Amino acid sequence: MTKTFAGTAFVGVVTLALPLALSLSQLTIYILLGLAAMVTIGLSLLMGYAGQVSLGQASFYAIGGYAAALISVHGGPSLLGLLAAPVLAAAVALVVGVPILRLRGHQLAFATLALQLILLSVLSDASWAGGAIGLQGIPHLSVAGFELDQDLDYAYLTWAGVALTMVVAHNVVASRSGRGLRALATSETAAAASGVPVGRYRLLVFALSAGFAGLAGGIYAFYLGYLAPGSFPVLLSVQYVVMAVVGGLGTIWGGLLGAAAITLLVQLLTDLGTRPGMPSYAPSVLSYAVYATLLVLVVLFLPRGLAPALRGGWRWRRPDRAARTEPPDAPAPSLAGPSAAANEAA
Amino acid sequence: MSGRVVDVRKLTVRYGAAVALDEVDLHVEAGELVALIGPNGAGKSTLVNTLSGILKPAGGSVSVVGRLAHVPEGRQMFASLTVDDNLRLGAWRIRDRNTARVYELLPGLVRVRDNRAGLLSGGQQQMVALGRALMSRPQVLVIDEMSLGLAPLVVAELAAHLRALNSQDGLAVLLIEQNARLALELCSRAYVLEAGRVVAHGPSAQIAASPAVAAAYLGGGPG
Amino acid sequence: MSAFLQYLITGLGVGCGYALVGSGLVVIYRVTRVVNFAQGAFAVVAAMAVSTLLGAGLPHGLAEAFAVALAGLVGLLVGLVAIGKPGTSPQAALIVTLGIGIFAYAIEILIWGDQPRSFAGLPGSFTLLGARVQSHYLLIIAASVLVFLAMAVLFARTDVGRALTAAAANPYAARVVGINVTRMGLLSFALGGALGGLAGVLTTPVQQVTFDSDVVLVVSGFAAAILGNLTRPAFTLLGGLLLGVAQALVAGYLSTSYQTEVALLLMLTVMIVQAARRPTIQEEPA
Numbered sequence: 001m002t003k004t005f006a007g008t009a010f011v012g013v014v015t016l017a018l019p020l021a022l023s024l025s026q027l028t029i030y031i032l033l034g035l036a037a038m039v040t041i042g043l044s045l046l047m048g049y050a051g052q053v054s055l056g057q058a059s060f061y062a063i064g065g066y067a068a069a070l071i072s073v074h075g076g077p078s079l080l081g082l083l084a085a086p087v088l089a090a091a092v093a094l095v096v097g098v099p100i101l102r103l104r105g106h107q108l109a110f111a112t113l114a115l116q117l118i119l120l121s122v123l124s125d126a127s128w129a130g131g132a133i134g135l136q137g138i139p140h141l142s143v144a145g146f147e148l149d150q151d152l153d154y155a156y157l158t159w160a161g162v163a164l165t166m167v168v169a170h171n172v173v174a175s176r177s178g179r180g181l182r183a184l185a186t187s188e189t190a191a192a193a194s195g196v197p198v199g200r201y202r203l204l205v206f207a208l209s210a211g212f213a214g215l216a217g218g219i220y221a222f223y224l225g226y227l228a229p230g231s232f233p234v235l236l237s238v239q240y241v242v243m244a245v246v247g248g249l250g251t252i253w254g255g256l257l258g259a260a261a262i263t264l265l266v267q268l269l270t271d272l273g274t275r276p277g278m279p280s281y282a283p284s285v286l287s288y289a290v291y292a293t294l295l296v297l298v299v300l301f302l303p304r305g306l307a308p309a310l311r312g313g314w315r316w317r318r319p320d321r322a323a324r325t326e327p328p329d330a331p332a333p334s335l336a337g338p339s340a341a342a343n344e345a346a
Numbered sequence: 347m348s349g350r351v352v353d354v355r356k357l358t359v360r361y362g363a364a365v366a367l368d369e370v371d372l373h374v375e376a377g378e379l380v381a382l383i384g385p386n387g388a389g390k391s392t393l394v395n396t397l398s399g400i401l402k403p404a405g406g407s408v409s410v411v412g413r414l415a416h417v418p419e420g421r422q423m424f425a426s427l428t429v430d431d432n433l434r435l436g437a438w439r440i441r442d443r444n445t446a447r448v449y450e451l452l453p454g455l456v457r458v459r460d461n462r463a464g465l466l467s468g469g470q471q472q473m474v475a476l477g478r479a480l481m482s483r484p485q486v487l488v489i490d491e492m493s494l495g496l497a498p499l500v501v502a503e504l505a506a507h508l509r510a511l512n513s514q515d516g517l518a519v520l521l522i523e524q525n526a527r528l529a530l531e532l533c534s535r536a537y538v539l540e541a542g543r544v545v546a547h548g549p550s551a552q553i554a555a556s557p558a559v560a561a562a563y564l565g566g567g568p569g
Numbered sequence: 570m571s572a573f574l575q576y577l578i579t580g581l582g583v584g585c586g587y588a589l590v591g592s593g594l595v596v597i598y599r600v601t602r603v604v605n606f607a608q609g610a611f612a613v614v615a616a617m618a619v620s621t622l623l624g625a626g627l628p629h630g631l632a633e634a635f636a637v638a639l640a641g642l643v644g645l646l647v648g649l650v651a652i653g654k655p656g657t658s659p660q661a662a663l664i665v666t667l668g669i670g671i672f673a674y675a676i677e678i679l680i681w682g683d684q685p686r687s688f689a690g691l692p693g694s695f696t697l698l699g700a701r702v703q704s705h706y707l708l709i710i711a712a713s714v715l716v717f718l719a720m721a722v723l724f725a726r727t728d729v730g731r732a733l734t735a736a737a738a739n740p741y742a743a744r745v746v747g748i749n750v751t752r753m754g755l756l757s758f759a760l761g762g763a764l765g766g767l768a769g770v771l772t773t774p775v776q777q778v779t780f781d782s783d784v785v786l787v788v789s790g791f792a793a794a795i796l797g798n799l800t801r802p803a804f805t806l807l808g809g810l811l812l813g814v815a816q817a818l819v820a821g822y823l824s825t826s827y828q829t830e831v832a833l834l835l836m837l838t839v840m841i842v843q844a845a846r847r848p849t850i851q852e853e854p855a
Contacts (some may be wrong), residue, residue, distance in 0.1 A: 053663070102838070106663055106799075108605035110791050111840060117788065178752040207670040234731050234784055238671060245664060281678050289675035295668035299661050300654055400744050423744035424735045434728070435735050439747040443728070478746065 012163070019155035027151045031223060033263040034158035035061075038216040040166045040243040041255030042209030045169060047241075049181045050205040053105065056112030057240045059119050060089040061208040062232040064217025066123070069135045069227050078141045083216045089214025092209040116234055123229040134228025143221040154223040161219055162256070165212045169252050172208065181205065219230020241296045250306025257306055262291060301336050351411045351486045351518045352397065353376075358395050358405035359389075363411075366392040368542040369406060374486060376411075377516040379508070381529035381550065383563055384539035390522045391419055393539070394490045412485030413439070415425065417478075419490040419522075421471040425464025429455060429474050432463045436481030448477045452507065469500035470516050486518040493525045501525075505532055526563035530554045538563075571699035573638040575822040577814060579698070582706035582775065584813020585713035589768035589807040590790030592720065593644075593761035599737040600798040603662040607647050607785030608790055614671035615640040617681045620688045629689075637766040642757040644762015648755040648756025655751075670783060677780040690774025709771045716767065717806050724802075733757060765790075785829070792836030796845065811835070 022030055043057045064085035071081035100111045124132045136326060141148045141157070172178055181201055183191040192198045221227055239262065246256020266287050273283030298305060352374040359367040367389045374380045388527055395401045396408060398416040415436075424432050430445060433455075437443045449456050452473055458466060463474055472492060479487055489508075493501045504530065511517045521528035530536055530550040538546040538559060545552060553559055590608055595604045615636040622632035647669050651662040690705035723730040736743045736753035743750050768786070769778065769812055793812055797804025819831045 023605050035611050053660070055667075099653070099844075101839045103840055104844075105660060107795070107844070109604075109663065110788065110795075113784075114788060115839055117784075118830055119599075125826055151788060151795070235781075238667065241667070284683075285675045285678050288671050288678075290671075291674070292668045292672035296650060296665050298674070299664050299668070299679055300650075300657065304660065398745060400741075418742060418745050421747065422739055424738045424742060426738050427734060431731055435743075435746050435748070438728075438732065482746075496604055514800065568774050 005054075016156075016159060020154055021158070022155075022320060024151055027155050029263065029267055030155050031151070031158045033260055034155075034162045035216040035220055036161050036240070036243060036263055037256045037259035039213040039240050040167055040174050040247065040259040041165050041252055042212035043240050044244040044247065044251065044255040044258070045173070046066030046205050046209040047244055049173075050202045052101070052202065052206070053109040053241070054206075054209075055109050055234070055237050056114075056116035056119075057209070057213055058232045058234070059112070060093060060213035061236070062119060062123070062209075062216040062229075063092055065221040065227050065231075066135070066217075067214070068218035069138045069221040070129070070220075072139050072141075072321040073135055073137065074098040078139060079167060080179070080220065081141055082141060082215075083221065085121055085218025085221075086211040086215040088216070090211035091206040093210030094203065097203045097206045100198065101206060113234065113237070116232075116237060119227045119231065119243045121258045130228070134226060134231070138221055138225050138227070141219075148222065148313075151223075154219065157223075161215055164284050165215070166256070168208075168214075169255075173252070177201065177204065192320075223307075226308040239291070242291050244293060246298050246304075246305055251305070254305050261306065262294075265291060265294070321340065350409075350546055351376050351522060352414070353411075354393075354397075354406070355394065355409075356406035357393070357403055357408060359401055360404045361392075362553045364544055368395070370539070370542070370544055372544065372547075374518050374520050375483070377512065377518055378469060378535065379512055379519045379521065379533040379534040381523070381526075381533035382520060382522045382539060383526040385562075386524070386542075388539045389542040390539055392542075393487050394419075394522055395522075397488055407535070408428055410486070413482055414486045414488060415479035415482050415484035416488030417472075417487065417489040417492065420494070421468070421475045423463040423466075423471050423474060425462065427462050427463060429463055429466070430459045432474050433477050433481050435526040439482050439515070440442070442483075443481075448480050450536075451480060451511065452477050468495050469497070472496060472500070472504060473507075474502065480511075486520065488520045490522045491519070491524060493523060493528055497506050501528065508532065519559050526559070530564075571701075572821065573818075574698055574700035575702055576817040578702045578706050578710075580814035580817030581810055582709040582813070583772065584793075584810040585709050585806075586768045586772035586776075586809070587789040587812050588785075588806045588809025589713055589716065589764050589771070590786050591715070591792075591794035591809055592689070592802050593764035593768070593785075594790050594794045595799055595802055596757050596795065597648075597761040598762065598794075599664070601648075601650060601652055601754040602659040603657075603666065604791075604799070605647070605651070605733075605758070605761060606666040606671040606787060607673060607783075608666075608765050608813065609786035609788075610614065610670050610677075610761045610785050611640045611644055611772050612769030612772075612781060613677060613778050614643055614769070615766030616688075616769035616778045617677060618772055619773070620634065620686045621651065621681070621725050623624045624686055633770045636770050637763050640766020640769070641759045641763035644765070645755055645759040650756025651758070652751065652754045652774055659752060672781070672789075674780050680766075681780070683780055685777040685779045686775055687777035694717055703775065704842075705774050709775075712767070712771055713806075716764070717802060721847060729756070789832055790834070792832055792839070795836060795839050795843070810838075 017029060019030060019118040034140070039061055041053060046052055046054055068078075068085045069086055070076040100115075101110060123129050129135065148157060173181065180191065183194060188212060205225055243259055243262045244255060244259035246261055247256070248254030268333035269284045269286040269290055272278070273286045350373045352372070354370060354372040356364065357367055357370040370393065372382070372393070374503065382390055382393070392401065394416060396403055397410065397414060423499045424435065433448055434443045448498070449459070454470070454473055455477055458470060464473065492504060508519055508521075509532070512519060519533070521529050521533055530553060533550055536547065536550045537541075537544050538553065546556065546559060554564065564567040582586040590612060593611065594605060595602060595606050618639050619632050622635055623629070627635070647666060650669060651657070651665045657665070669753045674741075690703075691708045692705045694701055695704055695707075724734055731751055732743070732748050733756065736748055736750045740750045743753070789812060793809035794805045796808030796811075812835060815835060816831050820828050
């Protein structure tokens with residue numbers, strides 16, 4: 001326990017001090033990495049605990065961003081915008097979650113994808129949202145008279161956002177509801193039989209993950225200063241899934257780790273791809289090829305993702321493959337299927 | 347050695363770390379009816395799946411002379427397909443998909459040949475499973491838990507079919523049964539499998555007479 | 570009236586394309602229980618291949634045939650990665666196919682660039698009751714109907730088709746009778762690839778494709794297939810046609826910008842209605 005605390009504190013201090021040492025372009029990476037981590041932690045919980053694959057998590061990122069942007073562009077206090085971002089995203093999640101969370105596996109994946117496509121289509125057509133061009137000139141965030149107009153400010157805001165996300169996620173997982181959630185991931189039927197309100201918990205995790213993504217979106221809007229539907233393509237949602245899977249589903253550090261790994265990887269590939277002599281399509285080709293390969297390799301050969309592998313700890317099973325003899329409190333979620341032998345015996 | 351259609355020597359099969367079969371020796375002679383009895387979880391189905399090629403041995407050897415057909419536990423119908431289609435799929439391993447012979451052997455199937463297998467009664471499904479196995483013209487038939495969930499009359503009819511197939515066609519049968527009484531009546535020789543090991547084997551009468559077996563599997567006491 | 574007829578026929582044509590993509594999803598799902606996210610990529614790859622082959626001088630018909638065969642091969646490769654490793658669960662395989670779909674972007678951009686492509690289809694147009702429609706739409710409809718009939722015959726009357734159904738219905742029993750279930754799975758992926766490829770080949774003359782067209786295609790294909798719960802080709806055809814016609818009518822009478830929403834909302838409604846009929850808790854496999 002103290003080892004974990006010491007480790008967490010160490011990471012916290014290092015990441016807090018880091019922005020001071022970074023150049024402007026590196027700060028951008030730091031911020032985007034942090035924002036991605038916030039979304040990914042939520043997604044990782046959703047996929048790991050509620051066993052749902054969401055291919056539309058960027059929707060909530062977008063909703064948060066647009067909420068913050070719209071409020072401040074129309075003269076409202078920017079802080080209100082920032083607070084409204086996660087709230088609105090979570091609210092939307094609650095509303096759409098009720099019908100669609102009853103869908104299983106692949107159906108939910110397509111439903112979330114469909115929702116994102118609908119959202120993007122609506123935003124592109126909506127003049128109040130700026131249409132395809134989007135919203136420009138979003139004012140800087142100002143809190144109690146202090147205006148965040150430096151990249152460094154946003155780096156710290158992002159750090160705070162990530163820290164908040166991790167703390168809330170940790171508390172939820174460690175709480176009584178958290179135990180119910182873990183039971184949910186291991187075996188829905190058993191959980192329901194033990195009195196765990198399955199539907200409600202799934203909805204809770206869904207809304208929570210949306211809230212994290214929404215908050216990240218809000219910060220993003222203020223940092224960037226402009227938003228357009230094109231900033232939130234389906235590929236971004238897929239990227240979050242890759243981050244969550246690579247990092248390790250259902251683990252909070254996995255969300256951060258996965259986001260970091262993929263963000264840095266994409267940055268590296270972009271740098272590689274934009275070297276003189278490289279064709280113009282090189283950055284995208286490299287990125288797609290590399291992180292697609294990474295996703296496939298992780299799913300096939302390292303199904304629990306990087307975080308558990310690095311820690312050498314935790315063993316969970318996916319909800320519908322759980323051996324019902326395992327106590328709910330035990331292992332970490334993964335995409336691992338049944339062992340080959342068990343498969344043969346079936 | 348010659349005349350054995352199934353020869354299993356020192357067979358060991360594992361599930362991960364657990365040992366399901368531990369150096370099992372078992373054989374079936376041509377034209378023999380052999381029973382394999384034992385409690386749930388003894389490894390009977392594991393043995394059958396290994397004979398059938400679905401599982402691979404971790405040690406020891408399995409040798410089958412001629413073709414072995416497997417009638418799986420629980421009937422395992424292709425529910426959405428007709429009886430006729432189920433039968434034809436039984437001949438997957440050989441060229442000849444002609445079902446006429448099987449309908450002759452099991453005339454009860456003719457009536458239901460165009461019915462969906464999933465809608466049949468348990469007894470009918472068991473007959474389909476048997477017919478499906480016979481389609482591949484096997485020299486030895488391995489039947490896993492034939493009597494499960496079936497009424498005694500139905501079981502008797504199936505047993506009669508097996509006897510006929512054995513005496514007329516020389517079909518060797520390895521009968522895996524929880525219903526030890528049925529198995530020992532039908533078969534001339536028996537093995538008793540417990541926790542992955544053969545704990546007894548010999549002529550059925552001898553096995554049936556053994557007090558330990560009688561107590562564990564035959565409801566205790568003579569008769 | 571003529572406008573309506575025009576929308577109807579173009580809608581049916583486009584709908585057939587969706588149905589073909591969806592039928593590929595169905596074939597794969599029935600046998601392997603995997604939802605193939607790369608299904609749209611088959612269509613894109615085939616379409617791109619046709620434009621290249623035509624440019625290289627290959628005649629029509631031959632170019633399309635090659636492209637469909639290529640798509641089948643690509644399908645096989647996808648299958649190998651998705652289900653080739655024993656013990657991969659369907660959920661994991663779904664994510665794998667997602668990854669492969671993205672990997673396909675890299676290949677497509679590398680070979681064909683990132684600009685939209687199209688090629689000529691059946692030339693000419695015809696007039697039906699005052700409605701002027703491109704003849705190519707008839708080709709799409711005719712070809713699709715033929716393919717669906719062929720599939721019905723395949724599954725019901727051929728040994729291989731029965732084996733595919735058997736592998737889907739009861740993998741254990743299939744292994745017992747000697748059917749190689751993995752091989753059947755791979756075959757279904759190859760078939761799914763060819764079906765997706767055919768969809769791309771048929772519809773690109775009237776709807777150009779880019780490397781990222783696969784998302785819309787796979788979502789539309791899924792929308793069509795979900796009507797039959799991903800397991801019934803006949804319903805997939807119906808779903809595709811309904812979708813295509815609904816889209817065409819909305820585009821014609823209201824506005825083209827609502828097309829996507831129509832498809833998506835239809836799909837969501839079908840899924841939610843189907844789900845409402847089932848219990849909340851997922852039944853676990855024994």
